[in-house]
Amino acid sequence: MIVITHGVAELGEGIAPIALRDSAATATRLDALLPAGARLTRIFGPADRLTAKLANTQQDSAAAYFLDFFAVHGVTADLDALAERLRADAAVDGAYVKPGAEPPIAPLPTARRALAEAPPVTPNFEARQGYLDAAPQGVNARWAWTRPGGRGAGIRVIDVEGAWRFTHEDLTQNQGGVIGGTSATDEGWRNHGTAVAGEISGDVNAFGITGIAPEAAIRAVSIFGGGSATAIRTAADALTPGDVILLELHRPGPRHNFQSRSDQAGYIAVEWWPDDLAAIRYAVARGIVVVEAAGNGAEDLDTAIYDTRATGFPSTWRNPFRGGAEDSGAIVVGAGAPPPGTHGRDHGPARSRLSFSNYGSRVDAQGWGREVTTTGYGDLQGGSDEDYWYTDQFSGTSSASPIVVGAIACAQGIHARGAGPHAPAAIRARLRETGSAQTGAPGRPATQRIGNLPDIRALAGAPSPSE
Template structure:
């Protein structure tokens, strides 16, 4: 199979907040009367234009962002999306030309940042490593078998061993025994380049493509394979998806770029739905040999901003950690890329900044799967990135799904199947499928869906543990493989307790306001304020509870208490957690 055409480099500009920059069809203007002469001249010389990255215009972007919950500092902030711009040049400008233009723009008083993102690749393709020892086994370089498919495709579900019970699989078959356990009511949008939704096993529960897909066969095979893992149809032929009752769409990066596609997808989803990001890029340790040194896209500021936007809307973002074979804990990732904003922080160090996404690494399937051995079950595969920020793993080899055609080929692409889909590309949709099953069970029981933070917490607290492999110890973290029996059990768990959160004293006829913070957002909490100073004869206090969604993870309660009497009164604030 030929190499997959990457999405071209992108020049991103971030304006300073006080510049009042506006990109109109007639050109650039400043609402703050800033001098834009140098910027206009530089863009004109390069025959380049600027457009808002995240929407039609800056005012609409601000309006949609205003509805988001407030951030909580470094770990929960959502950058102002209206400040991000995409610089477009005619034709396919070489990276050097984009870099030169970025250098010119970076020094201008209205510009906070200007940087060039490297080409965006699928988290797939040949992953060539060091020449010595011999080159590692490639990823997703399959070609379709020439033999024509039979009149009716065989049932390949017996080859989908990742559906089986833990620890070898994720126990999807158990989830299917529960109401909603096939992902009913859940929506998924896959961010990449192309799909074949006319495939014979992808004709139910899909909403087509958002944007314009590339006609590249490699991208199309990849998207088709991903969709098959998640939502392959339930029938007597081919494969079956992990959460086949979920509704799936594809959002193409060809046109809006990765960040624009993420933001557009987020606006089409509701809390508890899922975005899957099947992309990675050359990072600071990229060697130019295959995909060595490639990293997850959240490292780039605009992609981080788009992911934070989605997460703060309550959407679960699942992101391939990348096939670069690097340690994401390496201090090199603390150094910003050329032209990044001054407030940029490394999102792989979640103590500094946290995108809220679920990062997925690639683990080995059980030895002997399809007659092959990739090392101990659940051990890190050699190409998979690893580090403290990686939350969970899926099968990174031997995944049976739609597309590619090396299991069943022929002249009709709609009948193609593979049993060797690989990479963090195959691992990530397995994790998406597990989340989709869980959300479906919760919806069927009338429960609120998992939030992004709660999803990550459960994936880390449950599952089949990572194992050691020679030269790849489990300290090179890719996380646990989901175990749906455990995941669903923890998601359904309900505990309750009561207590006193604080006490206080109010002067006569006064009102005082308290706040109490870092309450997990998925808890159901009822507040009661009780006077503890006896005074028979009438009401002593009244109270009002207001709620702030401080972040995806936490809620802050603001409690105003009024003393209705002409004497001081002591009070206590009692909480009752009804379930979590």
């Protein structure tokens, strides 16, 4: 549960904003409304830490905004009633219960774990990673690898989701493990995180797969134990300007009354929830590039349903999918089709929107949403030991988003050897201006925007071979 207190204008004038919000009075007042065993914690803060983290970002005046956000822990029953009781307090502007976040992987009806044990030496699967290839089929990773810094050297990435297998044979280099939260024990989350890490930073060797940015340093923060907004804030605090956070999450949205569904219909990007929106803005204010899965709900994010505040949202909330003043600053990623014939399958014209992918003016770029070869799952190579599992069928905005992250890490590595890594807004603008154009498919026209597939060469500002 999330609680958001009123801002300075509602609480009184003539008091320093941060001092007001950081006083113990508000927290003590709200604590009295909580059941036994529950506790209230700030998502951001305390004030001295927050102002230090935001120093030199031209966002100091916004620091007080972040101190309005609290999370309630230690209570699992009657959450809606508790939220209503909190909203009745004059100090509270909003209190709401979020639906659980899920990994944005599309269903894999044909994928089955291989039962045979892995061979003594894993084959080299890199030829199956078509997303590494030159544009327009792939993101031009092989070109990037020929450039100084083009393997992502010096760039750090943190994946925010649920669990990982960092003991995997192809994830032994340039990884720092889980640095926040508590990893889930669920195999689905673990396979998911392992697959994401492989796409971005799989090791350079003679076997298995190779990540798009194999020299980028990858770490992870779990949403379990503190919530997604706290995980994003933890990740942001561990990074420096030019680094990247990946949000491998989506949630059931208002289309189906926030209900979890096996088909993921109506699931949307997490920035729609006020605390996650604030956490993303916090990261971007610190110069961190945030990449966010658009979600697999087959939703047009431009529809009016997303303009309506959910029960318990604060009065100041406005729909971030509208961009403009409400923009989170994140790069939102949709899922496009791989080239027809990839792994012997056809999902429509290359770079056309896959039917499950959310779309709209807010979506910035696309990645492959089907047929992604990476670590985990075990349908390509299985057996009893997860450290040797590989898949040919990672999917969803889950598989699309790490492709965009890998491309950004390569470009930022190249930029770091010149004028320095680019700011989040500049990277997003370049993704929209460059890359391989989205195409249309029957019933899924290119006007249903998921953006272009990145081309690292263009993203890095290098001339095309014909220039």
